[in-house]
Amino acid sequence: MSVSAGDDIKLGPPHAEDPERLATFQARIDRGELIERDDWMPEDYRLGMLRMAEHHGNSEIMGALPEGEWITRAPNLKRKLALIAKVQDEVGHGQMLYRVVEDLGKTRDEILRDLIAGRTKYHNVFNYPVPTWADVAMIAWLVDGAAIMNQKTLADGSYGPYVRTMKRINMEEAFHFKHGEDMVLTLMSGTPKQKQMAQEAFNRWWPPSVMFFGPPDRKSTQGAMFLRYRLKTTTNDDLRQRFVDRFAPAARALGLRFPGDDSAYRFNPDTGHWTFEQPDWDEFYRVIRGQGPCNERRIALRRFSYEQGAWVRRAILGQLSATAA
Ligand code: FAQ
Numbered sequence: 001m002s003v004s005a006g007d008d009i010k011l012g013p014p015h016a017e018d019p020e021r022l023a024t025f026q027a028r029i030d031r032g033e034l035i036e037r038d039d040w041m042p043e044d045y046r047l048g049m050l051r052m053a054e055h056h057g058n059s060e061i062m063g064a065l066p067e068g069e070w071i072t073r074a075p076n077l078k079r080k081l082a083l084i085a086k087v088q089d090e091v092g093h094g095q096m097l098y099r100v101v102e103d104l105g106k107t108r109d110e111i112l113r114d115l116i117a118g119r120t121k122y123h124n125v126f127n128y129p130v131p132t133w134a135d136v137a138m139i140a141w142l143v144d145g146a147a148i149m150n151q152k153t154l155a156d157g158s159y160g161p162y163v164r165t166m167k168r169i170n171m172e173e174a175f176h177f178k179h180g181e182d183m184v185l186t187l188m189s190g191t192p193k194q195k196q197m198a199q200e201a202f203n204r205w206w207p208p209s210v211m212f213f214g215p216p217d218r219k220s221t222q223g224a225m226f227l228r229y230r231l232k233t234t235t236n237d238d239l240r241q242r243f244v245d246r247f248a249p250a251a252r253a254l255g256l257r258f259p260g261d262d263s264a265y266r267f268n269p270d271t272g273h274w275t276f277e278q279p280d281w282d283e284f285y286r287v288i289r290g291q292g293p294c295n296e297r298r299i300a301l302r303r304f305s306y307e308q309g310a311w312v313r314r315a316i317l318g319q320l321s322a323t324a325a
Helices: 019-030 043-068 077-103 108-116 133-154 160-188 192-211 223-228 236-254 281-291 295-308 310-316
Strands: 266-268 273-275
Touching: 043 077, 043 108, 043 133, 043 160, 043 223, 043 295, 077 108, 077 160, 108 295, 133 160, 133 192, 133 236, 160 192, 160 236, 192 236, 192 281, 236 273, 281 295, 295 310
Parallel strands: none
Antiparallel strands: 266 273
């Protein structure tokens, strides 16, 4: 079955599936088995996995745009080569994830048309400006760091094709993260001007990175179903806390101050966790609904690529007329 472009996929409670079949399916999930493409699956599982892989694939290809802007302005050859490789990797991840989506019933063209029409989402973080090279460093350190933290848990999920894709992607993201860490370390060991650039970029990227894991659990619309089907294995808030526990001490050790109330960040020996300031959730919802600072610009560029690439798609499908060819 194909999902038509623009179909508003509503994920509700499990619908009228054969209860016995559903129980057998759930038992497979609970035993830790992997579900494969040709296995029977309930409709809400298929649509939920489709939506998650599509959101993920969209994020990968949209995430390549802000970084791609900096390829021509990288500070030296070594950084330029690493950035080119990273951008290629992100687009490659998008390809792999879109294949997972295609197998679940949505065509490539439907995916791309829904993305440029604003009918589907991609990660909040890619709708912010990247005004300096230090922002490129913070994206690779914080955003790739957040992505790895999330995706390591997704690699324990239940849908075989997505799990295998996650394992491959995570290996490449680990390299991106190392590169980001190296760039941030270089800036923080540099001149006062470089340190100031890093601090200003950190102020811009810390709050969206804390939002990266999705809304607080009480506001999560899909969380419970995703956890039951082991499409997700950890809640948004748990992942966010893991991120803060990993990155707050690292930022402090580097000499970075937190935007907002710096004193809100401290280790609590009673809980074993770092405390932190909640980001502005109204801003999160504005951004994911298309009203972030760069949503329009990013989507316009994606639409431009889609339109400019139309003749290539037609040529591949053998649809170019002899004269036009
Ligand atoms: N941004 O009920 P929940 C990368 C939406 S990219 C935008 O909690 P769920 C590449 C959510 O869709 C990494 N929207 O949702 C790179 C839902 O919308 P709905 C991409 C968000 O699905 C790096 C609503 O809010 N990774 O690494 C966000 O349980 C560096 C309610 O939320 C993945 O996509 C958000 N941050 O959890 C490139 C991983 N969070 O359905 C360049 C796979 C939530 O009401 C540089 N996805 N929403 O319309 C997931 O883990 C999950 O789907 C979440 C959301 C965490 C995205």
